[in-house]
Amino acid sequence: xxxxxxxxxxxxxxxxxxxxxxxxxxxxxxxxxxxxxxxxxxxxxxxxxxxxxxxxxxxxxxxxxxxxxxxxxxxxxxxxxxxxxxxxxxxxxxxxxxxxxxxxxxxxxxxxxxxxxxxxxxxxxxxxxxxxxxxxxxxxxxxxxxxxxxxxxxxxxxxxxxxxxxxxxxxxxxxxxxxxxxxxxxxxx
Amino acid sequence: xxxxxxxxxxxxxxxxxxxxxxxxxxxxxxxxxxxxxxxxxxxxxxxxxxxxxxxxxxxxxxxxxxxxxxxxxxxxxxxxxxxxxxxxxxxxxxxxxxxxxxxxxxxxxxxxxxxxxxxxxxxxxxxxxxxxxxxxxxxxxxxxxxxxxxxxxxxxxxxxxxxxxxxxxxxxxxxxxxxxxxxxxxxxxxxxxxxxxxxxxxxxxxxxxxxxxxxxxxxxxxxxxxxxxxxxxxxxxxxxxxxxxxxxxxxxxxxxxxxxxxxxxxxxxxxxxxxxxxxxxxxxxxxxxxxxxxxxxxxxxxxxxxxxxxxxxxxxxxxxxxxxxxxxxxxxxxxxxxxxxxxxxxxxxxxxxxxxxxxxxxxxxxxxxxxxxxxxxxxxxxxxxxxxxxxxxxxxxxxxxxxxxxxxxxxxxxxxxxxxxxxxxxxxxxxxxxxxxxxxxxxxxxxxxxxxxxxxxxxxxxxxxxxxxxxxxxxxxxxxxxxxx
Numbered sequence: 236x237x238x239x240x241x242x243x244x245x246x247x248x249x250x251x252x253x254x255x256x257x258x259x260x261x262x263x264x265x266x267x268x269x270x271x272x273x274x275x276x277x278x279x280x281x282x283x284x285x286x287x288x289x290x291x292x293x294x295x296x297x298x299x300x301x302x303x304x305x306x307x308x309x310x311x312x313x314x315x316x317x318x319x320x321x322x323x324x325x326x327x328x329x330x331x332x333x334x335x336x337x338x339x340x341x342x343x344x345x346x347x348x349x350x351x352x353x354x355x356x357x358x359x360x361x362x363x364x365x366x367x368x369x370x371x372x373x374x375x376x377x378x379x380x381x382x383x384x385x386x387x388x389x390x391x392x393x394x395x396x397x398x399x400x401x402x403x404x405x406x407x408x409x410x411x412x413x414x415x416x417x418x419x420x421x422x423x424x
Numbered sequence: 425x426x427x428x429x430x431x432x433x434x435x436x437x438x439x440x441x442x443x444x445x446x447x448x449x450x451x452x453x454x455x456x457x458x459x460x461x462x463x464x465x466x467x468x469x470x471x472x473x474x475x476x477x478x479x480x481x482x483x484x485x486x487x488x489x490x491x492x493x494x495x496x497x498x499x500x501x502x503x504x505x506x507x508x509x510x511x512x513x514x515x516x517x518x519x520x521x522x523x524x525x526x527x528x529x530x531x532x533x534x535x536x537x538x539x540x541x542x543x544x545x546x547x548x549x550x551x552x553x554x555x556x557x558x559x560x561x562x563x564x565x566x567x568x569x570x571x572x573x574x575x576x577x578x579x580x581x582x583x584x585x586x587x588x589x590x591x592x593x594x595x596x597x598x599x600x601x602x603x604x605x606x607x608x609x610x611x612x613x614x615x616x617x618x619x620x621x622x623x624x625x626x627x628x629x630x631x632x633x634x635x636x637x638x639x640x641x642x643x644x645x646x647x648x649x650x651x652x653x654x655x656x657x658x659x660x661x662x663x664x665x666x667x668x669x670x671x672x673x674x675x676x677x678x679x680x681x682x683x684x685x686x687x688x689x690x691x692x693x694x695x696x697x698x699x700x701x702x703x704x705x706x707x708x709x710x711x712x713x714x715x716x717x718x719x720x721x722x723x724x725x726x727x728x729x730x731x732x733x734x735x736x737x738x739x740x741x742x743x744x745x746x747x748x749x750x751x752x753x754x755x756x757x758x759x760x761x762x763x764x765x766x767x768x769x770x771x772x773x774x775x776x777x778x779x780x781x782x783x784x785x786x787x788x789x790x791x792x793x794x795x796x797x798x799x800x801x802x803x804x805x806x807x808x809x810x811x812x813x814x815x816x817x818x819x820x821x822x823x824x825x826x827x828x829x830x831x832x833x834x835x836x837x838x839x840x841x842x843x844x845x846x847x848x849x850x851x852x853x854x855x856x857x858x859x860x861x862x863x864x865x866x867x868x869x870x871x872x873x874x875x876x877x878x879x880x881x882x883x884x885x886x887x888x889x890x891x892x893x894x895x896x897x898x899x900x901x902x903x904x905x906x907x908x909x
Contacts, residue, residue, distance in 0.1 A: 317553075
């Protein structure tokens with residue numbers, strides 16, 4: 236996973252609440268069982284007009300260089316499809332800024348090197364359209380402080396593979412199972 | 425020891441290691457995959473040279489892409505869709521995990537068959553790369569949706585790294601009125617507190633109106649916890665839960681003592697919401713988020729303009745009487761036997777309105793067999809519904825079979841997002857009984873209640889002013905005559 240430390244880029248705004256993963260990438264655009272080739276379908280319902288012609292009014296068409304996407308509340312709600320993050324990352328979006336995130340989408344971002352930033356509405360309004368710097372070690376966007384838990388921050392800054400990290404704890408996992416098999420034998424099939 | 429919530433108990437029992445800052449390594453007892461996202465996780469794992477740590481506790485099913493028309497096989501109308509089926513099958517066999525294949529008698533939607541087979545149990549952690557995994561919290565399990573990468577993590581390590589969620593209790597006090605369902609409870613919560621209202625929380629549903637629900641209705645309630653942005657929904661197991669699980673294939677025999685799996689008296693939640701169950705009305709969605717829901721006797725509110733543009737309804741018009749083109753009964757929300765029985769009771773001896781495409785898709789093959797054993801399939805087909813094989817079907821549109829572009833659908837599903845059921849489709853989510861009554865009427869309506877209140881035959885049908893929008897054949901047609909329902 237590519238590490239995320241600092242990023243300087245323009246901020247594109249999708250001025251909506253509850254942007255769902257069906258909108259980010261519709262089910263019909265998930266054409267392969269792999270993780271690539273998905274940017275084509277990114278925001279397809281909003282990005283294209285009839286005949287799959289790019290709509291110049293859609294923000295990512297108007298600002299193709301934007302590497303930061305901002306939106307409103309509850310971004311990434313709906314389906315758990317990780318394809319939504321894969322499509323954003325393939326398009327070039329490295330950070331998403333929202334007032335709140337849907338939990339599964341947020342986790343998917345962290346697992347794919349895309350930074351989810353929670354900012355207040357006023358701060359988002361202030362940075363929209365501008366080129367700003369996100370500093371993850373310092374937890375700032377254009378001088379605005381944001382919160383992120385230590386686990387997520389470490390994963391992103393160091394570009395860690397979560398599975399490798401967890402497999403280092405295999406002794407603790409084995410110890411848990413030894414205890415748990417006695418307490419809850421019915422769990423083990 | 426301090427009083428703990430049900431969620432505290434579930435969490436504490438699964439902490440393998442404290443990772444600091446509120447994060448923990450959590451033991452995962454069950455993983456469930458489906459062909460839409462599961463194949464991707466298994467393939468990616470294999471490519472990385474990783475293996476499934478405990479294949480006996482990983483299950484998979486074909487539900488999302490599999491065709492639901494009779495006589496199906498691996499072929500599906502979704503372009504390229506059969507690759508998802510064949511690749512998932514090969515990956516499951518290679519990994520040694522249990523697969524409920526296309527033609528398996530136990531095939532069905534993940535969140536319908538996991539309870540049927542006793543795979544979900546009180547006190548377990550269960551994950552699936554599917555947001556509606558929260559459905560299974562109805563059994564007192566911590567069950568939640570994850571992405572494909574986390575599914576790989578769960579399978580490779582038997583654990584997940586996660587931040588401890590906050591806790592919320594949503595108490596439904598009192599009793600539901602006749603004809604009001606679990607679907608109406610969750611839509612009421614969403615309408616009042618917003619689609620982001622549960623963000624970051626595990627929501628425990630409690631109160632007399634919840635304990636009065638049967639186990640299937642409890643699953644409907646928990647199913648839409650994800651539409652509330654909650655990590656999951658949970659309900660404390662009780663005698664209703666145990667009676668259901670007794671003798672299920674993967675359930676222990678005898679069942680262990682789960683009586684402590686409940687929030688202690690005096691346990692403190694991070695947030696509390698109380699709803700008067702007696703005030704809940706039959707609900708229907710009017711817009712493009714589940715939070716855009718109103719009482720079926722209510723009026724479309726003023727929302728963001730683009731929502732009105734998409735849905736083609738003007739503010740201040742009554743939602744009842746809006747003409748529909750299609751009706752869909754199915755999905756992990758409302759396609760269990762009790763759902764089908766309630767819909768069939770309304771459809772018995774009646775017929776769907778002319779021009780309305782109607783289909784019913786049982787949540788599992790077991791549901792389908794049980795429904796056929798009591799003749800529900802005959803009631804549905806006589807009423808003009810197509811009777812399908814089980815799967816997720818038209819809950820979402822994968823590019824194959826769909827409703828006519830721009831049509832208006834009344835649906836027992838959980839999502840009314842733009843394009844969810846196909847390009848330009850306007851989805852109105854509601855309970856199966858509202859879907860059935862509306863299919864017969866040809867417009868949004870509620871079934872007759874014992875008092876006759878709100879029944880189309882007992883009152884003047886409102887004259888909706890429909891805002892025409894391009895591509896909607898339905899809205900250019902004159903409103904249909906009211907039919908007796």
